[in-house]
Amino acid sequence: MSSKAAKKSNRSVMGAKDLFNLRIATSIALSPDEKRVAYTLERMDEKENKYFANLWVADRDGSSPRQFTFGNIADRNPVWSPDGTQIAFQSTRDKKSGIYVISANGGSEQKIIEIDGSIDHFQWTPNQKQFVFSLRYNDTHFIEDEAKKKESPAYRHITRLMYRLDGVGYLPKDKFQVYALDIATAKLRQITRGKYDNLNPSISPDGNTITLVSNRSVDPDMNPLLDDLFVVPFKGGKEKRVPTPAGPVAVPSFSPDGKWIAYVGHDNPKDAWGVTNLHIWKVAANGRGRAVDLLKNFDRMVVDQTIADTADSHDAAPIYWSKDGKRLYFISSDTGNTNCFYVPARGGKPTRVFGGKCHVKGISLSERATTVALVYSDLTTPNDIMVCPAEYRGDKTAKRLTNLNDFLRKKVRPGLTKEVWFKGYDGTDIQGFLATPPDFSNRKRLPAILMIHGGPRAQYGFSFFHEMNYLAAQGFVVLYTNIRGGSGRGETWADAISGGWGDIDYKDCMAAADYLEAVPGVDRKRVGVGGGSYGGYMTNWIIGHTNRFKAAVTMRSICDLRSFIGSSDIGFWTDREFDGFPWTNKTNYEERSPITYFKNVRTPVLISHSERDLRCHIEQAEQMFAMLKVLGKKVEMVRFPEEFHGLSRHGRPDRRVARLEVHANWFAKYLKKR
Numbered sequence: 001m002s003s004k005a006a007k008k009s010n011r012s013v014m015g016a017k018d019l020f021n022l023r024i025a026t027s028i029a030l031s032p033d034e035k036r037v038a039y040t041l042e043r044m045d046e047k048e049n050k051y052f053a054n055l056w057v058a059d060r061d062g063s064s065p066r067q068f069t070f071g072n073i074a075d076r077n078p079v080w081s082p083d084g085t086q087i088a089f090q091s092t093r094d095k096k097s098g099i100y101v102i103s104a105n106g107g108s109e110q111k112i113i114e115i116d117g118s119i120d121h122f123q124w125t126p127n128q129k130q131f132v133f134s135l136r137y138n139d140t141h142f143i144e145d146e147a148k149k150k151e152s153p154a155y156r157h158i159t160r161l162m163y164r165l166d167g168v169g170y171l172p173k174d175k176f177q178v179y180a181l182d183i184a185t186a187k188l189r190q191i192t193r194g195k196y197d198n199l200n201p202s203i204s205p206d207g208n209t210i211t212l213v214s215n216r217s218v219d220p221d222m223n224p225l226l227d228d229l230f231v232v233p234f235k236g237g238k239e240k241r242v243p244t245p246a247g248p249v250a251v252p253s254f255s256p257d258g259k260w261i262a263y264v265g266h267d268n269p270k271d272a273w274g275v276t277n278l279h280i281w282k283v284a285a286n287g288r289g290r291a292v293d294l295l296k297n298f299d300r301m302v303v304d305q306t307i308a309d310t311a312d313s314h315d316a317a318p319i320y321w322s323k324d325g326k327r328l329y330f331i332s333s334d335t336g337n338t339n340c341f342y343v344p345a346r347g348g349k350p351t352r353v354f355g356g357k358c359h360v361k362g363i364s365l366s367e368r369a370t371t372v373a374l375v376y377s378d379l380t381t382p383n384d385i386m387v388c389p390a391e392y393r394g395d396k397t398a399k400r401l402t403n404l405n406d407f408l409r410k411k412v413r414p415g416l417t418k419e420v421w422f423k424g425y426d427g428t429d430i431q432g433f434l435a436t437p438p439d440f441s442n443r444k445r446l447p448a449i450l451m452i453h454g455g456p457r458a459q460y461g462f463s464f465f466h467e468m469n470y471l472a473a474q475g476f477v478v479l480y481t482n483i484r485g486g487s488g489r490g491e492t493w494a495d496a497i498s499g500g501w502g503d504i505d506y507k508d509c510m511a512a513a514d515y516l517e518a519v520p521g522v523d524r525k526r527v528g529v530g531g532g533s534y535g536g537y538m539t540n541w542i543i544g545h546t547n548r549f550k551a552a553v554t555m556r557s558i559c560d561l562r563s564f565i566g567s568s569d570i571g572f573w574t575d576r577e578f579d580g581f582p583w584t585n586k587t588n589y590e591e592r593s594p595i596t597y598f599k600n601v602r603t604p605v606l607i608s609h610s611e612r613d614l615r616c617h618i619e620q621a622e623q624m625f626a627m628l629k630v631l632g633k634k635v636e637m638v639r640f641p642e643e644f645h646g647l648s649r650h651g652r653p654d655r656r657v658a659r660l661e662v663h664a665n666w667f668a669k670y671l672k673k674r
Contacts, residue, residue, distance in 0.1 A: 096116075229244050245265075264330075354395040435469060530552060
């Protein structure tokens with residue numbers, strides 16, 4: 001046997017339990033002198049069946065990264081002190097969340113405070129004596145009797161629409177308020193008060209002023225995009241509104257001279273679900289003049305919209321000023337990529353700093369802003385830490401500081417994932433990614449699966465996707481594709497399905513199936529379909545409109561848009577997406593609900609759903625299962641206890657493994673020859 005063949009024989013195909021071998025960088029921070037990068041590295045522990053994360057620091061010169069904290073804890077959000085001598089971070093230990101500080105040279109960390117609540121936008125003050133953040137206390141914080149913390153309340157009195165949130169559960173009664181924490185004394189000082197959430201605080205360079213975001217509309221729950229920007233003295237006092245156009249506002253940041261505030265937002269408060277481009281806006285900190293969109297002609301979002309099962313966030317990422325205040329750095333998604341850019345502070349055309357066919361999951365810059373640190377992923381790399389110059393084509397001289405998942409190259413026999421393009425139903429070019437098994441040959445006739453992403457405003461991209469690799473390793477050819485209605489190709493593309501899911505997107509899915517069936521090596525008579533969230537909706541829609549697929553797996557899906565309004569944590573916003581409510585547009589809701597067409601189903605379908613999913617409530621799965629059973633269809637259901645909507649990305653490890661195996665077994669049952 002040749003050495004090459006022997007090496008190959010010692011490598012296994014991708015397995016579900018390879019999840020336990022993955023190391024995922026979850027947050028990143030560049031030091032003020034730009035010589036080191038702090039990051040938190042998450043792992044899944046099979047024995048403990050939990051996630052743990054520790055703080056690491058890598059030198060820019062590429063020398064070996066060094067682990068700073070140890071043990072089964074959950075560190076996150078490192079922030080360097082302004083002088084670079086310390087690193088502050090949040091950590092959960094013994095089920096308690098706290099703020100810690102450690103020397104930049106390593107050693108023992110110091111606990112500053114433990115907080116029974118949630119922290120937003122944690123940062124140092126310029127004089128390094130305090131921290132500033134938004135804090136919302138948990139309800140248990142206000143219970144004097146410790147024994148009662150473990151008891152469920154006698155009842156819950158609900159008075160507002162937004163009383164729960166997927167991934168969180170029932171929301172605390174407390175609101176987010178801005179606090180300052182004295183590091184020496186560990187004393188908290190509340191800066192803002194009132195009945196509204198005050199979020200995304202950012203302190204001015206002189207330490208005298210804080211800017212924050214708050215929705216002060218009459219009904220913030222029904223008007224979630226009516227944010228306002230405020231400034232308030234750091235010492236406390238009267239807030240002042242900084243005028244911005246009606247619309248969302250997020251992650252504000254002072255310019256180095258303190259005269260300007262940049263933020264992420266847009267000017268369409270009646271936007272559908274993520275159609276209008278979020279851009280970088282700039283406004284005078286003194287409130288004079290009007291806010292200006294710096295990216296007026298840029299038909300893309302300044303948000304990471306690439307989805308994968310090794311990433312779990314699509315919030316607005318921080319924006320960074322250059323030291324001279326002439327540039328602003330950000331990330332943006334474009335046709336399957338998420339790259340790093342800068343735009344002149346006066347506005348204009350953005351310049352790509354780190355580009356190519358990749359997924360930049362996060363960036364960090366210091367006040368010097370001559371270097372960008374970033375978390376990098378591509379089709380074969382889950383993530384690594386890299387640095388590059390903060391200039392045009394900085395990626396050409398980028399340096400990789402880590403090799404976090406080398407086992408994928410040394411111990412796993414990979415298949416091949418490549419970008420493909422095909423024509424939509426009307427000739428429009430559609431992007432997709434085709435994953436094939438190891439040793440795939442055009443002479444074989446293998447089963448195939450069409451996968452549809454959630455959102456719908458999201459995109460598949462040039463990012464490592466364990467689930468797609470796993471399915472390919474089980475002998476399936478997998479096509480996952482970016483149909484119209486998703487993200488990454490501008491507002492017109494995203495808006496194509498507003499008001500009418502199941503039309504253009506369905507036709508694009510059928511064009512994707514045509515392409516997949518024509519791939520050499522695919523058995524066109526053994527093709528399945530699957531997807532989660534909106535992708536689950538489309539799976540449900542497809543099996544009610546065609547019998548071409550031999551098996552389906554619908555995950556965390558929607559089948560009845562009418563009941564979705566009351567069962568989902570955000571269902572009462574459907575009027576933005578479906579031109580009204582069921583009581584004002586009854587016909588559209590009935591015609592666009594997959595449940596209307598379940599009598600036509602001939603495809604064997606597995607319903608996969610989490611029992612605590614608050615985004616797409618399990619009542620949707622229960623309706624679907626009961627109706628299909630009564631109709632005598634081939635249907636089964638798997639339910640995952642205690643899990644929220646994001647099971648595939650951050651659910652309990654054993655359940656993530658079980659989910660992958662159950663789905664693969666269902667497809668194998670109906671697609672593989674026996």
